[in-house]
Amino acid sequence: MxxxxxxxxxxxxxxxxxxxxxxxxxxxxxxxxxxxxGVLTSTGAVRATTGTYTGxxxxxxxxxxxxxxxxxxxxxxxxxxxxxxxxxxxxxxxxxxxxxxxxxxxxxxxxxxxxxxxxxxxxxxxxxxxxxxxxxxxxxxxxxxxxxxxxxxxxxxxxxxxxxxxxxxxxxxxxxxxxxxxxxxxxxxxxxxxxxxxxxxxxxxxxxxxNNILSMHCSANVGREGDVALFFGLSGTGKTTLSADPHRRLIGDDEHGWSQNGVFNIEGGCYAKCINLSREKEPQIFDAIRFGSVLENVVLNNESRVADYDDGTLTENTRAAYPIQAIDNIVEPSIAGHPNTIVFLTADAFGVLPPIAKLTKEQAMYHFLSGYTSKLAGTERGVTSPEATFSTCFGSPFLPLPATRYAEMLGDKISEHDAQVYLVNTGWTGGEYGVGSRMKLSYTRAMIQAALEGELNHVETVKDEIFGLNIPLHVPGVPDEVLQPSKTWSDQKAYEKKAKELADKFKQNFTKFKDVSSVIREKGGPIA
Missing domain, CATH: 3.40.449.10 (Phosphoenolpyruvate Carboxykinase, domain 1)
Incomplete structure (x- = not known):
């Protein structure tokens, strides 16, 4: 036919x-x-369940x-x-x-x-x-x-x-x-x-x-001066939390294009995870769930129809869908200029990546292709210790074309528009998961604010001896000793062992990219 x-x-x-x-x-x-x-919740949203398939x-x-x-x-x-x-x-x-x-x-x-x-x-x-x-x-x-x-x-x-x-x-x-x-x-x-x-x-x-437009799985916002920021990151890295800034307007929370004119949102709404959602942690999302919004697989009180966002009985992947206009601080229409700052978010459960690092163009393309974060013990059946997971371009399930096509386009745009790129670790510090502690959100916010305001453009850095990343020595609002992971571990041999273990995982994952230039392979990844 x-x-x-x-x-x-x-x-x-x-x-x-x-x-x-x-x-x-x-x-x-x-x-x-x-x-x-479906049924109406106490806020007027529709709640539906999806049966066998909750993802x-x-x-x-x-x-x-x-x-x-x-x-x-x-x-x-x-x-x-x-x-x-x-x-x-x-x-x-x-x-x-x-x-x-x-x-x-x-x-x-x-x-x-x-x-x-x-x-x-x-x-x-x-x-x-x-x-x-x-x-x-x-x-x-x-x-x-x-x-x-x-x-x-x-x-x-x-x-x-x-x-x-x-x-x-x-x-x-x-x-x-x-x-x-x-x-x-x-x-x-x-x-x-x-x-x-x-x-x-x-x-x-x-x-x-x-059409020579880079499509991206990321969130985006814009500052008062018109400066644009992109936030790439897999689930659990803090992409939604960190892009929702009261001092910046949201362009979109998940899917964007970057054309010769600038950045634009692909969607007209948001599809937010809402497990453990609260007004205190995510006021914008919490208040957006009202009449016309759709809740998926959220458990309700049978009588009051109040949503229990902490209940993951049906699935941990509970979701809320609502129009972007349900968020107060947005850009309309959802378009803006060229990005000044690009942030790659990772939640490193090995506790060895720096909380923030400045990336060269080659490192940006390497880490974009890698798309690294960690799965934690208990998040999936059979996961008993932290596992490295790599999702190409931070969105491999949705990329029909070869990954290098997207990475090369990103590299060209970084060069053309002189965008500053940072790797931000929202995961563990002072030891791996179970030993160290999660990076304080206040520190992460301070680092991102400094990056967005250009305070790190010319700051003095030190090169990480294993990953080759340039780590700022000083960030306003963040203790200096937090910035270098090796200094937060009490056992230096344990740190080096764990860091080299993760570096080897990066290298092994990158072997699948057969057509990547030798410059990216040699200058973008771990050096030890």
């Missing part, structure tokens, strides 16, 4: 009387409650192997190929399945706040609460924009449609399939709404670099 036939099938579905297009937030909330898809299903994610894109994709365990015939058969089945449903919901909107590179999208949902999620996470069109809106990419999500692996050619009943030629994402067998968000991010990670 060709793309024209697929388009005709989709058009036929969208013409049916059971299809609701662009319902308002109150209308969607009413549908959610009427259809028993992404990366082993069930595929890209269609097509003539126009197959030579560009970095095929492997992240980007698994699937045939055009397999996609077409599943597509037909899902469309016919939706035609028989009592109701189907459609959201029309955009990905990308920069009008010059904006992608018009539509999201077709079996569930009303998924459509509410899409309404809050993507960029909502004005009434005028809606009149001329023509989707260039379509997400079709049918959670209750289960694939038959024997017949449908999938690994399991679940599938997330991207077809770049057919401009379609097909999702089935999972109720986890995050697949909708991340599938469009994967699409943008393919499309934007083709």
């Amino acid at each position: 060709n793309s024209v036939s697929l388009s005709n099938e989709l058009h036929a579905l969208l013409q049916q009387d059971n299809v609701h297009v662009q319902l308002s937030v109150p209308q969607l909330v009413e549908k959610v409650l009427k259809r028993n898809e 992404r299903s990366p082993k069930d994610k595929y890209i269609v192997e097509e003539r126009s894109s197959k030579d560009k994709i970095e095929w492997g365990s992240v980007n698994q190929p699937i045939s055009e015939d397999t996609f077409d058969r599943l597509y037909n089945k899902v469309i016919n399945y939706l035609k028989e449903k009592e109701e189907v919901f459609v959201f029309k909107g955009f990905a990308g706040a920069d009008k010059k590179s904006q992608l018009p999208i539509q999201v077709i949902n079996e569930y009303a609460w998924h459509n509410l999620f899409a309404h809050q996470l993507f960029i909502r069109p004005t009434e005028e924009e809606l009149l001329t809106h023509e989707a260039q990419f379509t997400v079709i999500s049918a959670p209750d449609f289960k694939a038959d692996p024997q017949i449908d050619g999938t690994r399991s009943e679940t599938f997330i399939i991207v077809s770049f030629e057919r401009h379609t994402v097909l999702i089935g067998g999972t109720e986890y709404a995050g697949e909708i968000k991340k599938s469009i991010f994967s699409v943008m990670n393919y499309l934007l670099p083709e």
Whole structure:
């Protein structure tokens, strides 16, 4: 079946009387409650649960192997190929399945706040609460924009449609399939709404670099003087906490593009983790969870419907989705100039990386490609001691193109705009996890503030003998002895052993990058 036939099938579905297009937030909330898809919380948010799948299903994610894109994709365990015939058969089945449903919901909107590179999208949902999620996470069109809106990419999500692996050619009943030629994402067998968000991010990670725009998995904010900062970091590194600064306006919290004009948010909302959420720790997120917001897998009091954010019974991956306008201190539209400062966040449970280090361009590209942080004991089944984890470009599950493509673009932009890059360790000091202590948040905030205000641009540094990182000798508000990890350990031999252990893990991980320049390999990584 060709793309024209697929388009005709989709058009036929969208013409049916059971299809609701662009319902308002109150209308969607009413549908959610009427259809028993979720309940209202005490703050007016919708709470839904996602059953078996409380997170992404990366082993069930595929890209269609097509003539126009197959030579560009970095095929492997992240980007698994699937045939055009397999996609077409599943597509037909899902469309016919939706035609028989009592109701189907459609959201029309955009990905990308920069009008010059904006992608018009539509999201077709079996569930009303998924459509509410899409309404809050993507960029909502004005009434005028809606009149001329023509989707260039379509997400079709049918959670209750289960694939038959024997017949449908999938690994399991679940599938997330991207077809770049057919401009379609097909999702089935999972109720986890995050697949909708991340599938469009994967699409943008393919499309934007083709237009010489760097796509990035990071948060971004802007200061009073117009200075822009980017924060890269995996889960648990403090990316959301540190980018939410009362003295700076939020551009976005998760996905951005960097074009020749500057930085822009890809999304129109936020998808925040809310395990152990409190107003004291995260006032902006806490107060954003109100009418129209969506809570995933959060445990509620049966009578009061008050959310218990400390209860991880259903999953530790509890989530809140809300429009970025629910945050007071934001930039509208979500665009700004070129970054002055770039921060790579890591939570090093080995306790050997410095709390802050200035990176050369080569080191920035090396650590960007590495994407290091630690998994802690107890966070996953079988993890009994800290484990190093590496996620390429701080977002490997969402990168269709070779990682070096993104790293080279970042390196070029760092040079062009003279951006200062820092590695910030929000993890352990004075010893590894279980021996040392977590870096004080007040110290981390002081270091980031100094970096953003340019106070570290010309400060005296000392080179770390194992990792080759340039460590500032003085940072306002931070004791000097905290800045050099070797001086915080009481047992120097234990420190050197642990540091070399982590350095070896960096080196071993980096062997997978076959086409990285020798300059980055030699000047960017550990030196011992």
